[in-house]
Amino acid sequence: MALISDDRLSELSFEELSRYSRHLLLPDVGLEGQKRLKAAKVLIVGTGGLGAPLALYLAAAGVGTLGLVDYDKVESSNLQRQVIFNTRDIGRPKVVAAAERVVALNPDLEIKTYNFSLSSRNALEIIKDYDLVADGTDNYPTRYLVGDACVFLKKPNVYGSVFQFEGQATVFDATRGPCYRCLYPAPPPPGLVPSCGEGGVMGVLPGIIGTLQASEVIKLIVGGARPLIGRLFLFDAWLMRASELRLEKNPDCPVCGKNPTITELIDYENFCGLKDTVQEPIPSITASELKERLENGDKVKIIDIREPHEQMLFKFPGATPIPFGQLVRRMDEFDPTIDLVFICKIGQRSLYAIRALRDAGYMGPMYNLKDGVNAWARDVEPKIVAY
Amino acid sequence: MAVSLLVPTALRGFTDRKAELTFEGDTVKEVLDALVGAYPDIKPHMFDENGQLRAFINVFVGDTNIKSTGGMATKLSDGDTLMLVPAIAGGR
Numbered sequence: 001m002a003l004i005s006d007d008r009l010s011e012l013s014f015e016e017l018s019r020y021s022r023h024l025l026l027p028d029v030g031l032e033g034q035k036r037l038k039a040a041k042v043l044i045v046g047t048g049g050l051g052a053p054l055a056l057y058l059a060a061a062g063v064g065t066l067g068l069v070d071y072d073k074v075e076s077s078n079l080q081r082q083v084i085f086n087t088r089d090i091g092r093p094k095v096v097a098a099a100e101r102v103v104a105l106n107p108d109l110e111i112k113t114y115n116f117s118l119s120s121r122n123a124l125e126i127i128k129d130y131d132l133v134a135d136g137t138d139n140y141p142t143r144y145l146v147g148d149a150c151v152f153l154k155k156p157n158v159y160g161s162v163f164q165f166e167g168q169a170t171v172f173d174a175t176r177g178p179c180y181r182c183l184y185p186a187p188p189p190p191g192l193v194p195s196c197g198e199g200g201v202m203g204v205l206p207g208i209i210g211t212l213q214a215s216e217v218i219k220l221i222v223g224g225a226r227p228l229i230g231r232l233f234l235f236d237a238w239l240m241r242a243s244e245l246r247l248e249k250n251p252d253c254p255v256c257g258k259n260p261t262i263t264e265l266i267d268y269e270n271f272c273g274l275k276d277t278v279q280e281p282i283p284s285i286t287a288s289e290l291k292e293r294l295e296n297g298d299k300v301k302i303i304d305i306r307e308p309h310e311q312m313l314f315k316f317p318g319a320t321p322i323p324f325g326q327l328v329r330r331m332d333e334f335d336p337t338i339d340l341v342f343i344c345k346i347g348q349r350s351l352y353a354i355r356a357l358r359d360a361g362y363m364g365p366m367y368n369l370k371d372g373v374n375a376w377a378r379d380v381e382p383k384i385v386a387y
Numbered sequence: 388m389a390v391s392l393l394v395p396t397a398l399r400g401f402t403d404r405k406a407e408l409t410f411e412g413d414t415v416k417e418v419l420d421a422l423v424g425a426y427p428d429i430k431p432h433m434f435d436e437n438g439q440l441r442a443f444i445n446v447f448v449g450d451t452n453i454k455s456t457g458g459m460a461t462k463l464s465d466g467d468t469l470m471l472v473p474a475i476a477g478g479r
Contacts, residue, residue: 140476163475184442193397247452
């Protein structure tokens with residue numbers, strides 16, 4: 001069955017016939033395919049590295065209605081990859097700047113912006129008006145939220161994700177293939193896979209994966225192509241290696257299996273272990289407080305768990321470097337009578353480091369440098385660049 | 388059987404940043420045991436307290452998920468390529 005039913009198709013104008021001539025020349029797209037694109041409604045969740053090429057190419061291709069969801073504002077560190085924004089957009093809401101750009105590209109486009117986070121409260125209400133969703137978010141809770149919502153609403157979820165030099169893409173469509181949870185029943189423990197904000201990402205990579213997603217969106221709308229359903233495309237830009245893996249539907253999947261146990265949206269932050277409901281809170285220390293303690297000559301041992309290449313950007317004075325992966329094995333090196341202060345880039349991985357040591361049985365006092373070395377750069381040594 | 392194991396970026400912090408390793412083993416379990424033996428830091432990230440492979444990691448032999456071929460008991464042939472495919476979430 002076609003994703004866009006025939007009764008929704010309307011004629012193309014003279015200008016549209018000219019604008020889309022390269023599509024019209026393709027026998028597999030043609031006039032009918034272009035009319036389907038015009039009638040289609042696509043929701044892009046996340047207007048960042050993946051969302052930028054998605055929005056630009058889908059607007060250029062003549063997708064009639066685009067929805068853009070993002071709560072964030074443009075920052076200078078986005079411009080290395082989020083090519084939909086200009087330098088003058090820094091500080092503006094992403095969806096506003098992105099909408100302006102795509103409308104300039106294609107004035108016939110109908111664009112809807114949602115300048116807030118997608119959540120369990122609003123996801124079904126928003127997604128239900130669209131034919132399909134392209135997922136360009138950057139965190140596990142939203143990935144599961146989008147995945148589950150698409151299963152419940154029977155919408156295809158055109159999936160892409162990136163990390164450092166690696167990308168993944170597939171189309172999850174539970175009506176004829178696996179869903180996100182069939183592949184990944186549960187997320188990684190917090191802290192293991194850093195976000196792009198911590199682990200970095202090659203700027204071109206979301207461009208490659210995002211355009212692949214745009215291609216899959218267009219194929220699903222036009223119909224007749226072989227979509228990336230039941231196949232996972234993996235790409236490693238550093239090794240220039242691409243692979244295709246077979247994905248199968250899990251008959252025991254809690255969402256799309258034969259006897260589903262999850263039938264409505266849940267609390268995804270909790271599901272991903274990001275809520276501290278049961279765990280003891282971890283004491284933190286601010287950059288200014290740490291500076292004061294160091295100046296007073298207090299006995300404090302600072303453990304820098306950042307990767308060696310990050311330490312090259314800023315060597316924290318007096319810190320002992322121990323990468324996250326080695327901490328538990330090397331905990332005998334610590335004196336449990338001395339305060340340990342753990343530092344990373346933004347104070348997130350250091351939190352997980354403390355938790356890992358606690359779980360491994362380390363009993364000494366441990367503190368988290370709140371907001372990491374970026375806070376030190378902001379509050380103590382402004383000459384240092386927050387990265 | 389000598390087989391290759393492809394390590395994704397997310398786990399390379401535990402394998403001296405190596406992307407491809409070679410191990411001997413007749414089953415997936417033997418190869419992953421050899422991986423953990425060579426790089427003990429990776430163990431808690433790949434396996435839970437009960438020794439089960441964590442749900443965010445899929446193991447493929449060739450293009451097939453071991454979930455459909457007998458899981459950790461999946462038999463290997465000389466020259467097979469195993470790939471660890473973790474969930475990654477970046478997009479912005």
